Amino acid sequence: MTTLGDGVGDLEAKTGFASRTAVPRPGGSAGGWEATADLVVVGTGVAGLTAALRARELGLSVLVVTKADVTDSNTRWAQGGVAVVDVATGDSIADHVADTVAAGGGLCEEDVVRAIVAGGPAAVARLRARGTTFDRDADGGLARTREGGHSAFRVIHAGGDATGAEVERALAADVNRQRVPVLERHIALDTLRTPSGGVSGLVLLDPDGARCVVRARAVLLATGGFGQLYQATSNPEIATGDGLALALRAGAVVADLEFVQFHPTVLYTPGARGRCPLVTEAVRGEGAVLVDAAGQRVMAGVHPLADLAPRDVVSAAITRRMAAASCDHVYLDATGIDGFARRFPTVHAACARVDVDPTREPIPVTPAAHFACGGVATSPEGRTGVPGLYAAGEVARTGLHGANRLASNSLLEGLVVGERAAEAVAMDLAAGELAPLTCATPGDAAVAPVADRSLVQRLMSRHAAIGRDASGLAAAVSRIAAARRERALDSHRVVEDAALTLLADALLVAAAERTESRGCHVRTDFAERDDVRWQRSVRVRLDATGAPAVLAPALTGAA
Structure with missing residues (x-):
């Protein structure tokens, strides 16, 4: 090469x-x-x-x-x-x-x-x-x-x-x-x-x-996604x-930014930040089931496909169960899968690093940002x-x-x-x-607004993850705006931080605009799906000041 x-x-x-x-x-x-x-x-x-x-x-x-x-x-x-x-x-x-x-x-x-x-x-x-x-x-x-x-x-x-x-x-x-x-x-x-x-x-x-x-x-x-947001x-x-x-x-239009998929199952470790080991969905495809600390099925009665429901459904169900139990993880019981280490060597190795044996005990898991x-x-x-x-x-x-x-x-x-x-x-x-x-x-692009990365990540995780509302989104917008400072784009780290700051602004604008819950976008203040008003994509572009703004008319999705 x-x-x-x-x-x-x-x-x-x-x-x-x-x-x-x-x-x-x-x-x-x-x-x-x-x-x-x-x-x-x-x-x-x-x-x-x-x-x-x-x-x-x-x-x-x-x-x-x-x-x-x-x-x-x-x-x-x-x-x-x-x-x-x-x-x-x-x-x-x-x-x-x-x-x-x-x-x-x-x-x-x-x-x-x-x-x-x-x-x-x-x-x-x-x-x-x-x-x-x-x-x-x-x-x-x-x-x-x-x-x-x-x-x-x-x-x-x-x-x-x-x-x-x-x-x-x-x-x-x-x-x-x-x-x-x-x-x-x-x-x-x-x-x-x-x-x-x-x-x-x-x-x-x-x-x-x-x-x-x-x-x-x-x-x-x-260039891939923006999970580090x-x-x-x-x-x-x-x-x-x-x-x-x-x-x-460069003047391009972006669309559907509010739909950030949270994978239902990354390996849970207390206080984990950054990249968390994925527990592939194929584990559930081979028969594993989600349970809470009491051993009760998480997906029972939630969706006809149960543990193999689409990711947005499973992540939301886990989030609800964690909130009800005041805990920060559930469990994936894969003890019934024969030859687990051979079929899932990457997951098995990740579990071993935190002293979990998937063949003998359920794997602690939690949702995490996965795909834009x-x-x-x-x-x-x-x-x-x-x-x-x-x-x-x-x-x-x-x-x-x-x-x-x-x-x-x-x-x-x-x-x-x-x-x-x-x-x-x-x-x-x-x-x-x-x-x-x-x-x-x-x-x-000699300079750009930049907010502290850890602050942006904390605000986005609190207010723009699974479960959003108008007040939380507005709070995130306000605090990021207050934290922005013009910085010279003279290092890789600053270029990345400028990108994350701009994307946070754009995502928050789109998420506030969509006043319904659909797919990966869950609004606690607008809990229902609204096909009359929102079966369309929210498009965003930078305005003359360089700020993200919603465009109209929006793209139309499936009829």
Whole structure:
């Protein structure tokens, strides 16, 4: 793999880029470099690497940028698997679509769902051709499990419960084989703008604070989600929503931000903060059940699918049970699963680290921030409303997930939309729809409002998690506003904190606007779903002052 780390070295020799020149640093000192490419991909998860590989196959010059190492992404932490139909098992595209729409709380765009689900089998076949090894059943076929909200055993997996790690390994290895250049430890700071408002490249920040410029005909954001907006999350430390903030500042519209999915079961440890080990939904798919401290079933009578109900339903039920019992966790009883350590080695190892034996005792679990169902509003091919700017994966809102994502549809979306976004870039280039490299200039992201990260996380966890109301949302808005200070964007940490501050503002605006409960968005002061007024998406864009504001009319979900 052509990786470019802390010292860029001979960038042109490594990448084949057309140019490299000095770029002024803030304050007038020289530093950094400038280069060109057809496409810059930001992010190295399933969507980003899939897009980069497809773009290279289509003959585009590609640079992949990541603020960490190439294998550091949300993808590597995905446990459950990839939801994909095999008609030979009696499953069908129509059933997968129906399950996705049912989980999505009335806001999925059914034509988008159908297009992405139908693209799954071919995308998985190409992923396997790139070297991904999935688990096999006794007959030699792909082993399949069932997860919450699914009506069939359609989730394929790798390494028992290490699917994301295997997908990331295989894609990174293929990037290496195909000699796709990867620039590591550089964070995207701002976009280059054309006079007409399009995007034609990026300003990057290296680990030492030097600004570097990549002029590109197109930029594809594949930066994942923003789980670090909350105190407890299944997401790694890098999940700070940088790409979403970058898109907002570039003039893009975001939608469905209020729908943050809380995974029902992360491993509970007292006082845990940051990334908490996930207890994959597949454990419940294999027969585990949720119980409280008294051994009473949590999901009995709550939903027809009981412990395999959609995630929003299960997380809300756990939250209610914890509130009623004045406790901060429940239990997942998996003692009836044979061969637990073999089937779920990642979960078993995490439990062992806190002296829990899943074969003999229930696992203590609690909900935690897991997935952003909303994001940059895009077409199913990853096009945003800003020329030259594309998005794929968790950072994007395609219309697939609606108000609540169906389990294991995230890797599916990254595979399918990542490929299609690369193809969209190639098509738009061939059609002459993207700006030339010479006409773009950097934006004005030298400074930005920043609030203390721990304060933002505490306020969002208290007022904008599972269970929200008008007074709490308003309190969070007020306290974050009071804590904001203008900061120079001169380090990776400050860029991340600025992104989290902006996303907190945007999410709070959207959550306050939606005066109903639907999917992942639970309002205690508006407890009922209201299809008359709210079967639509809330869209947000920055106003002239740089503040998030709700747009109207809103996008319409499923009829």
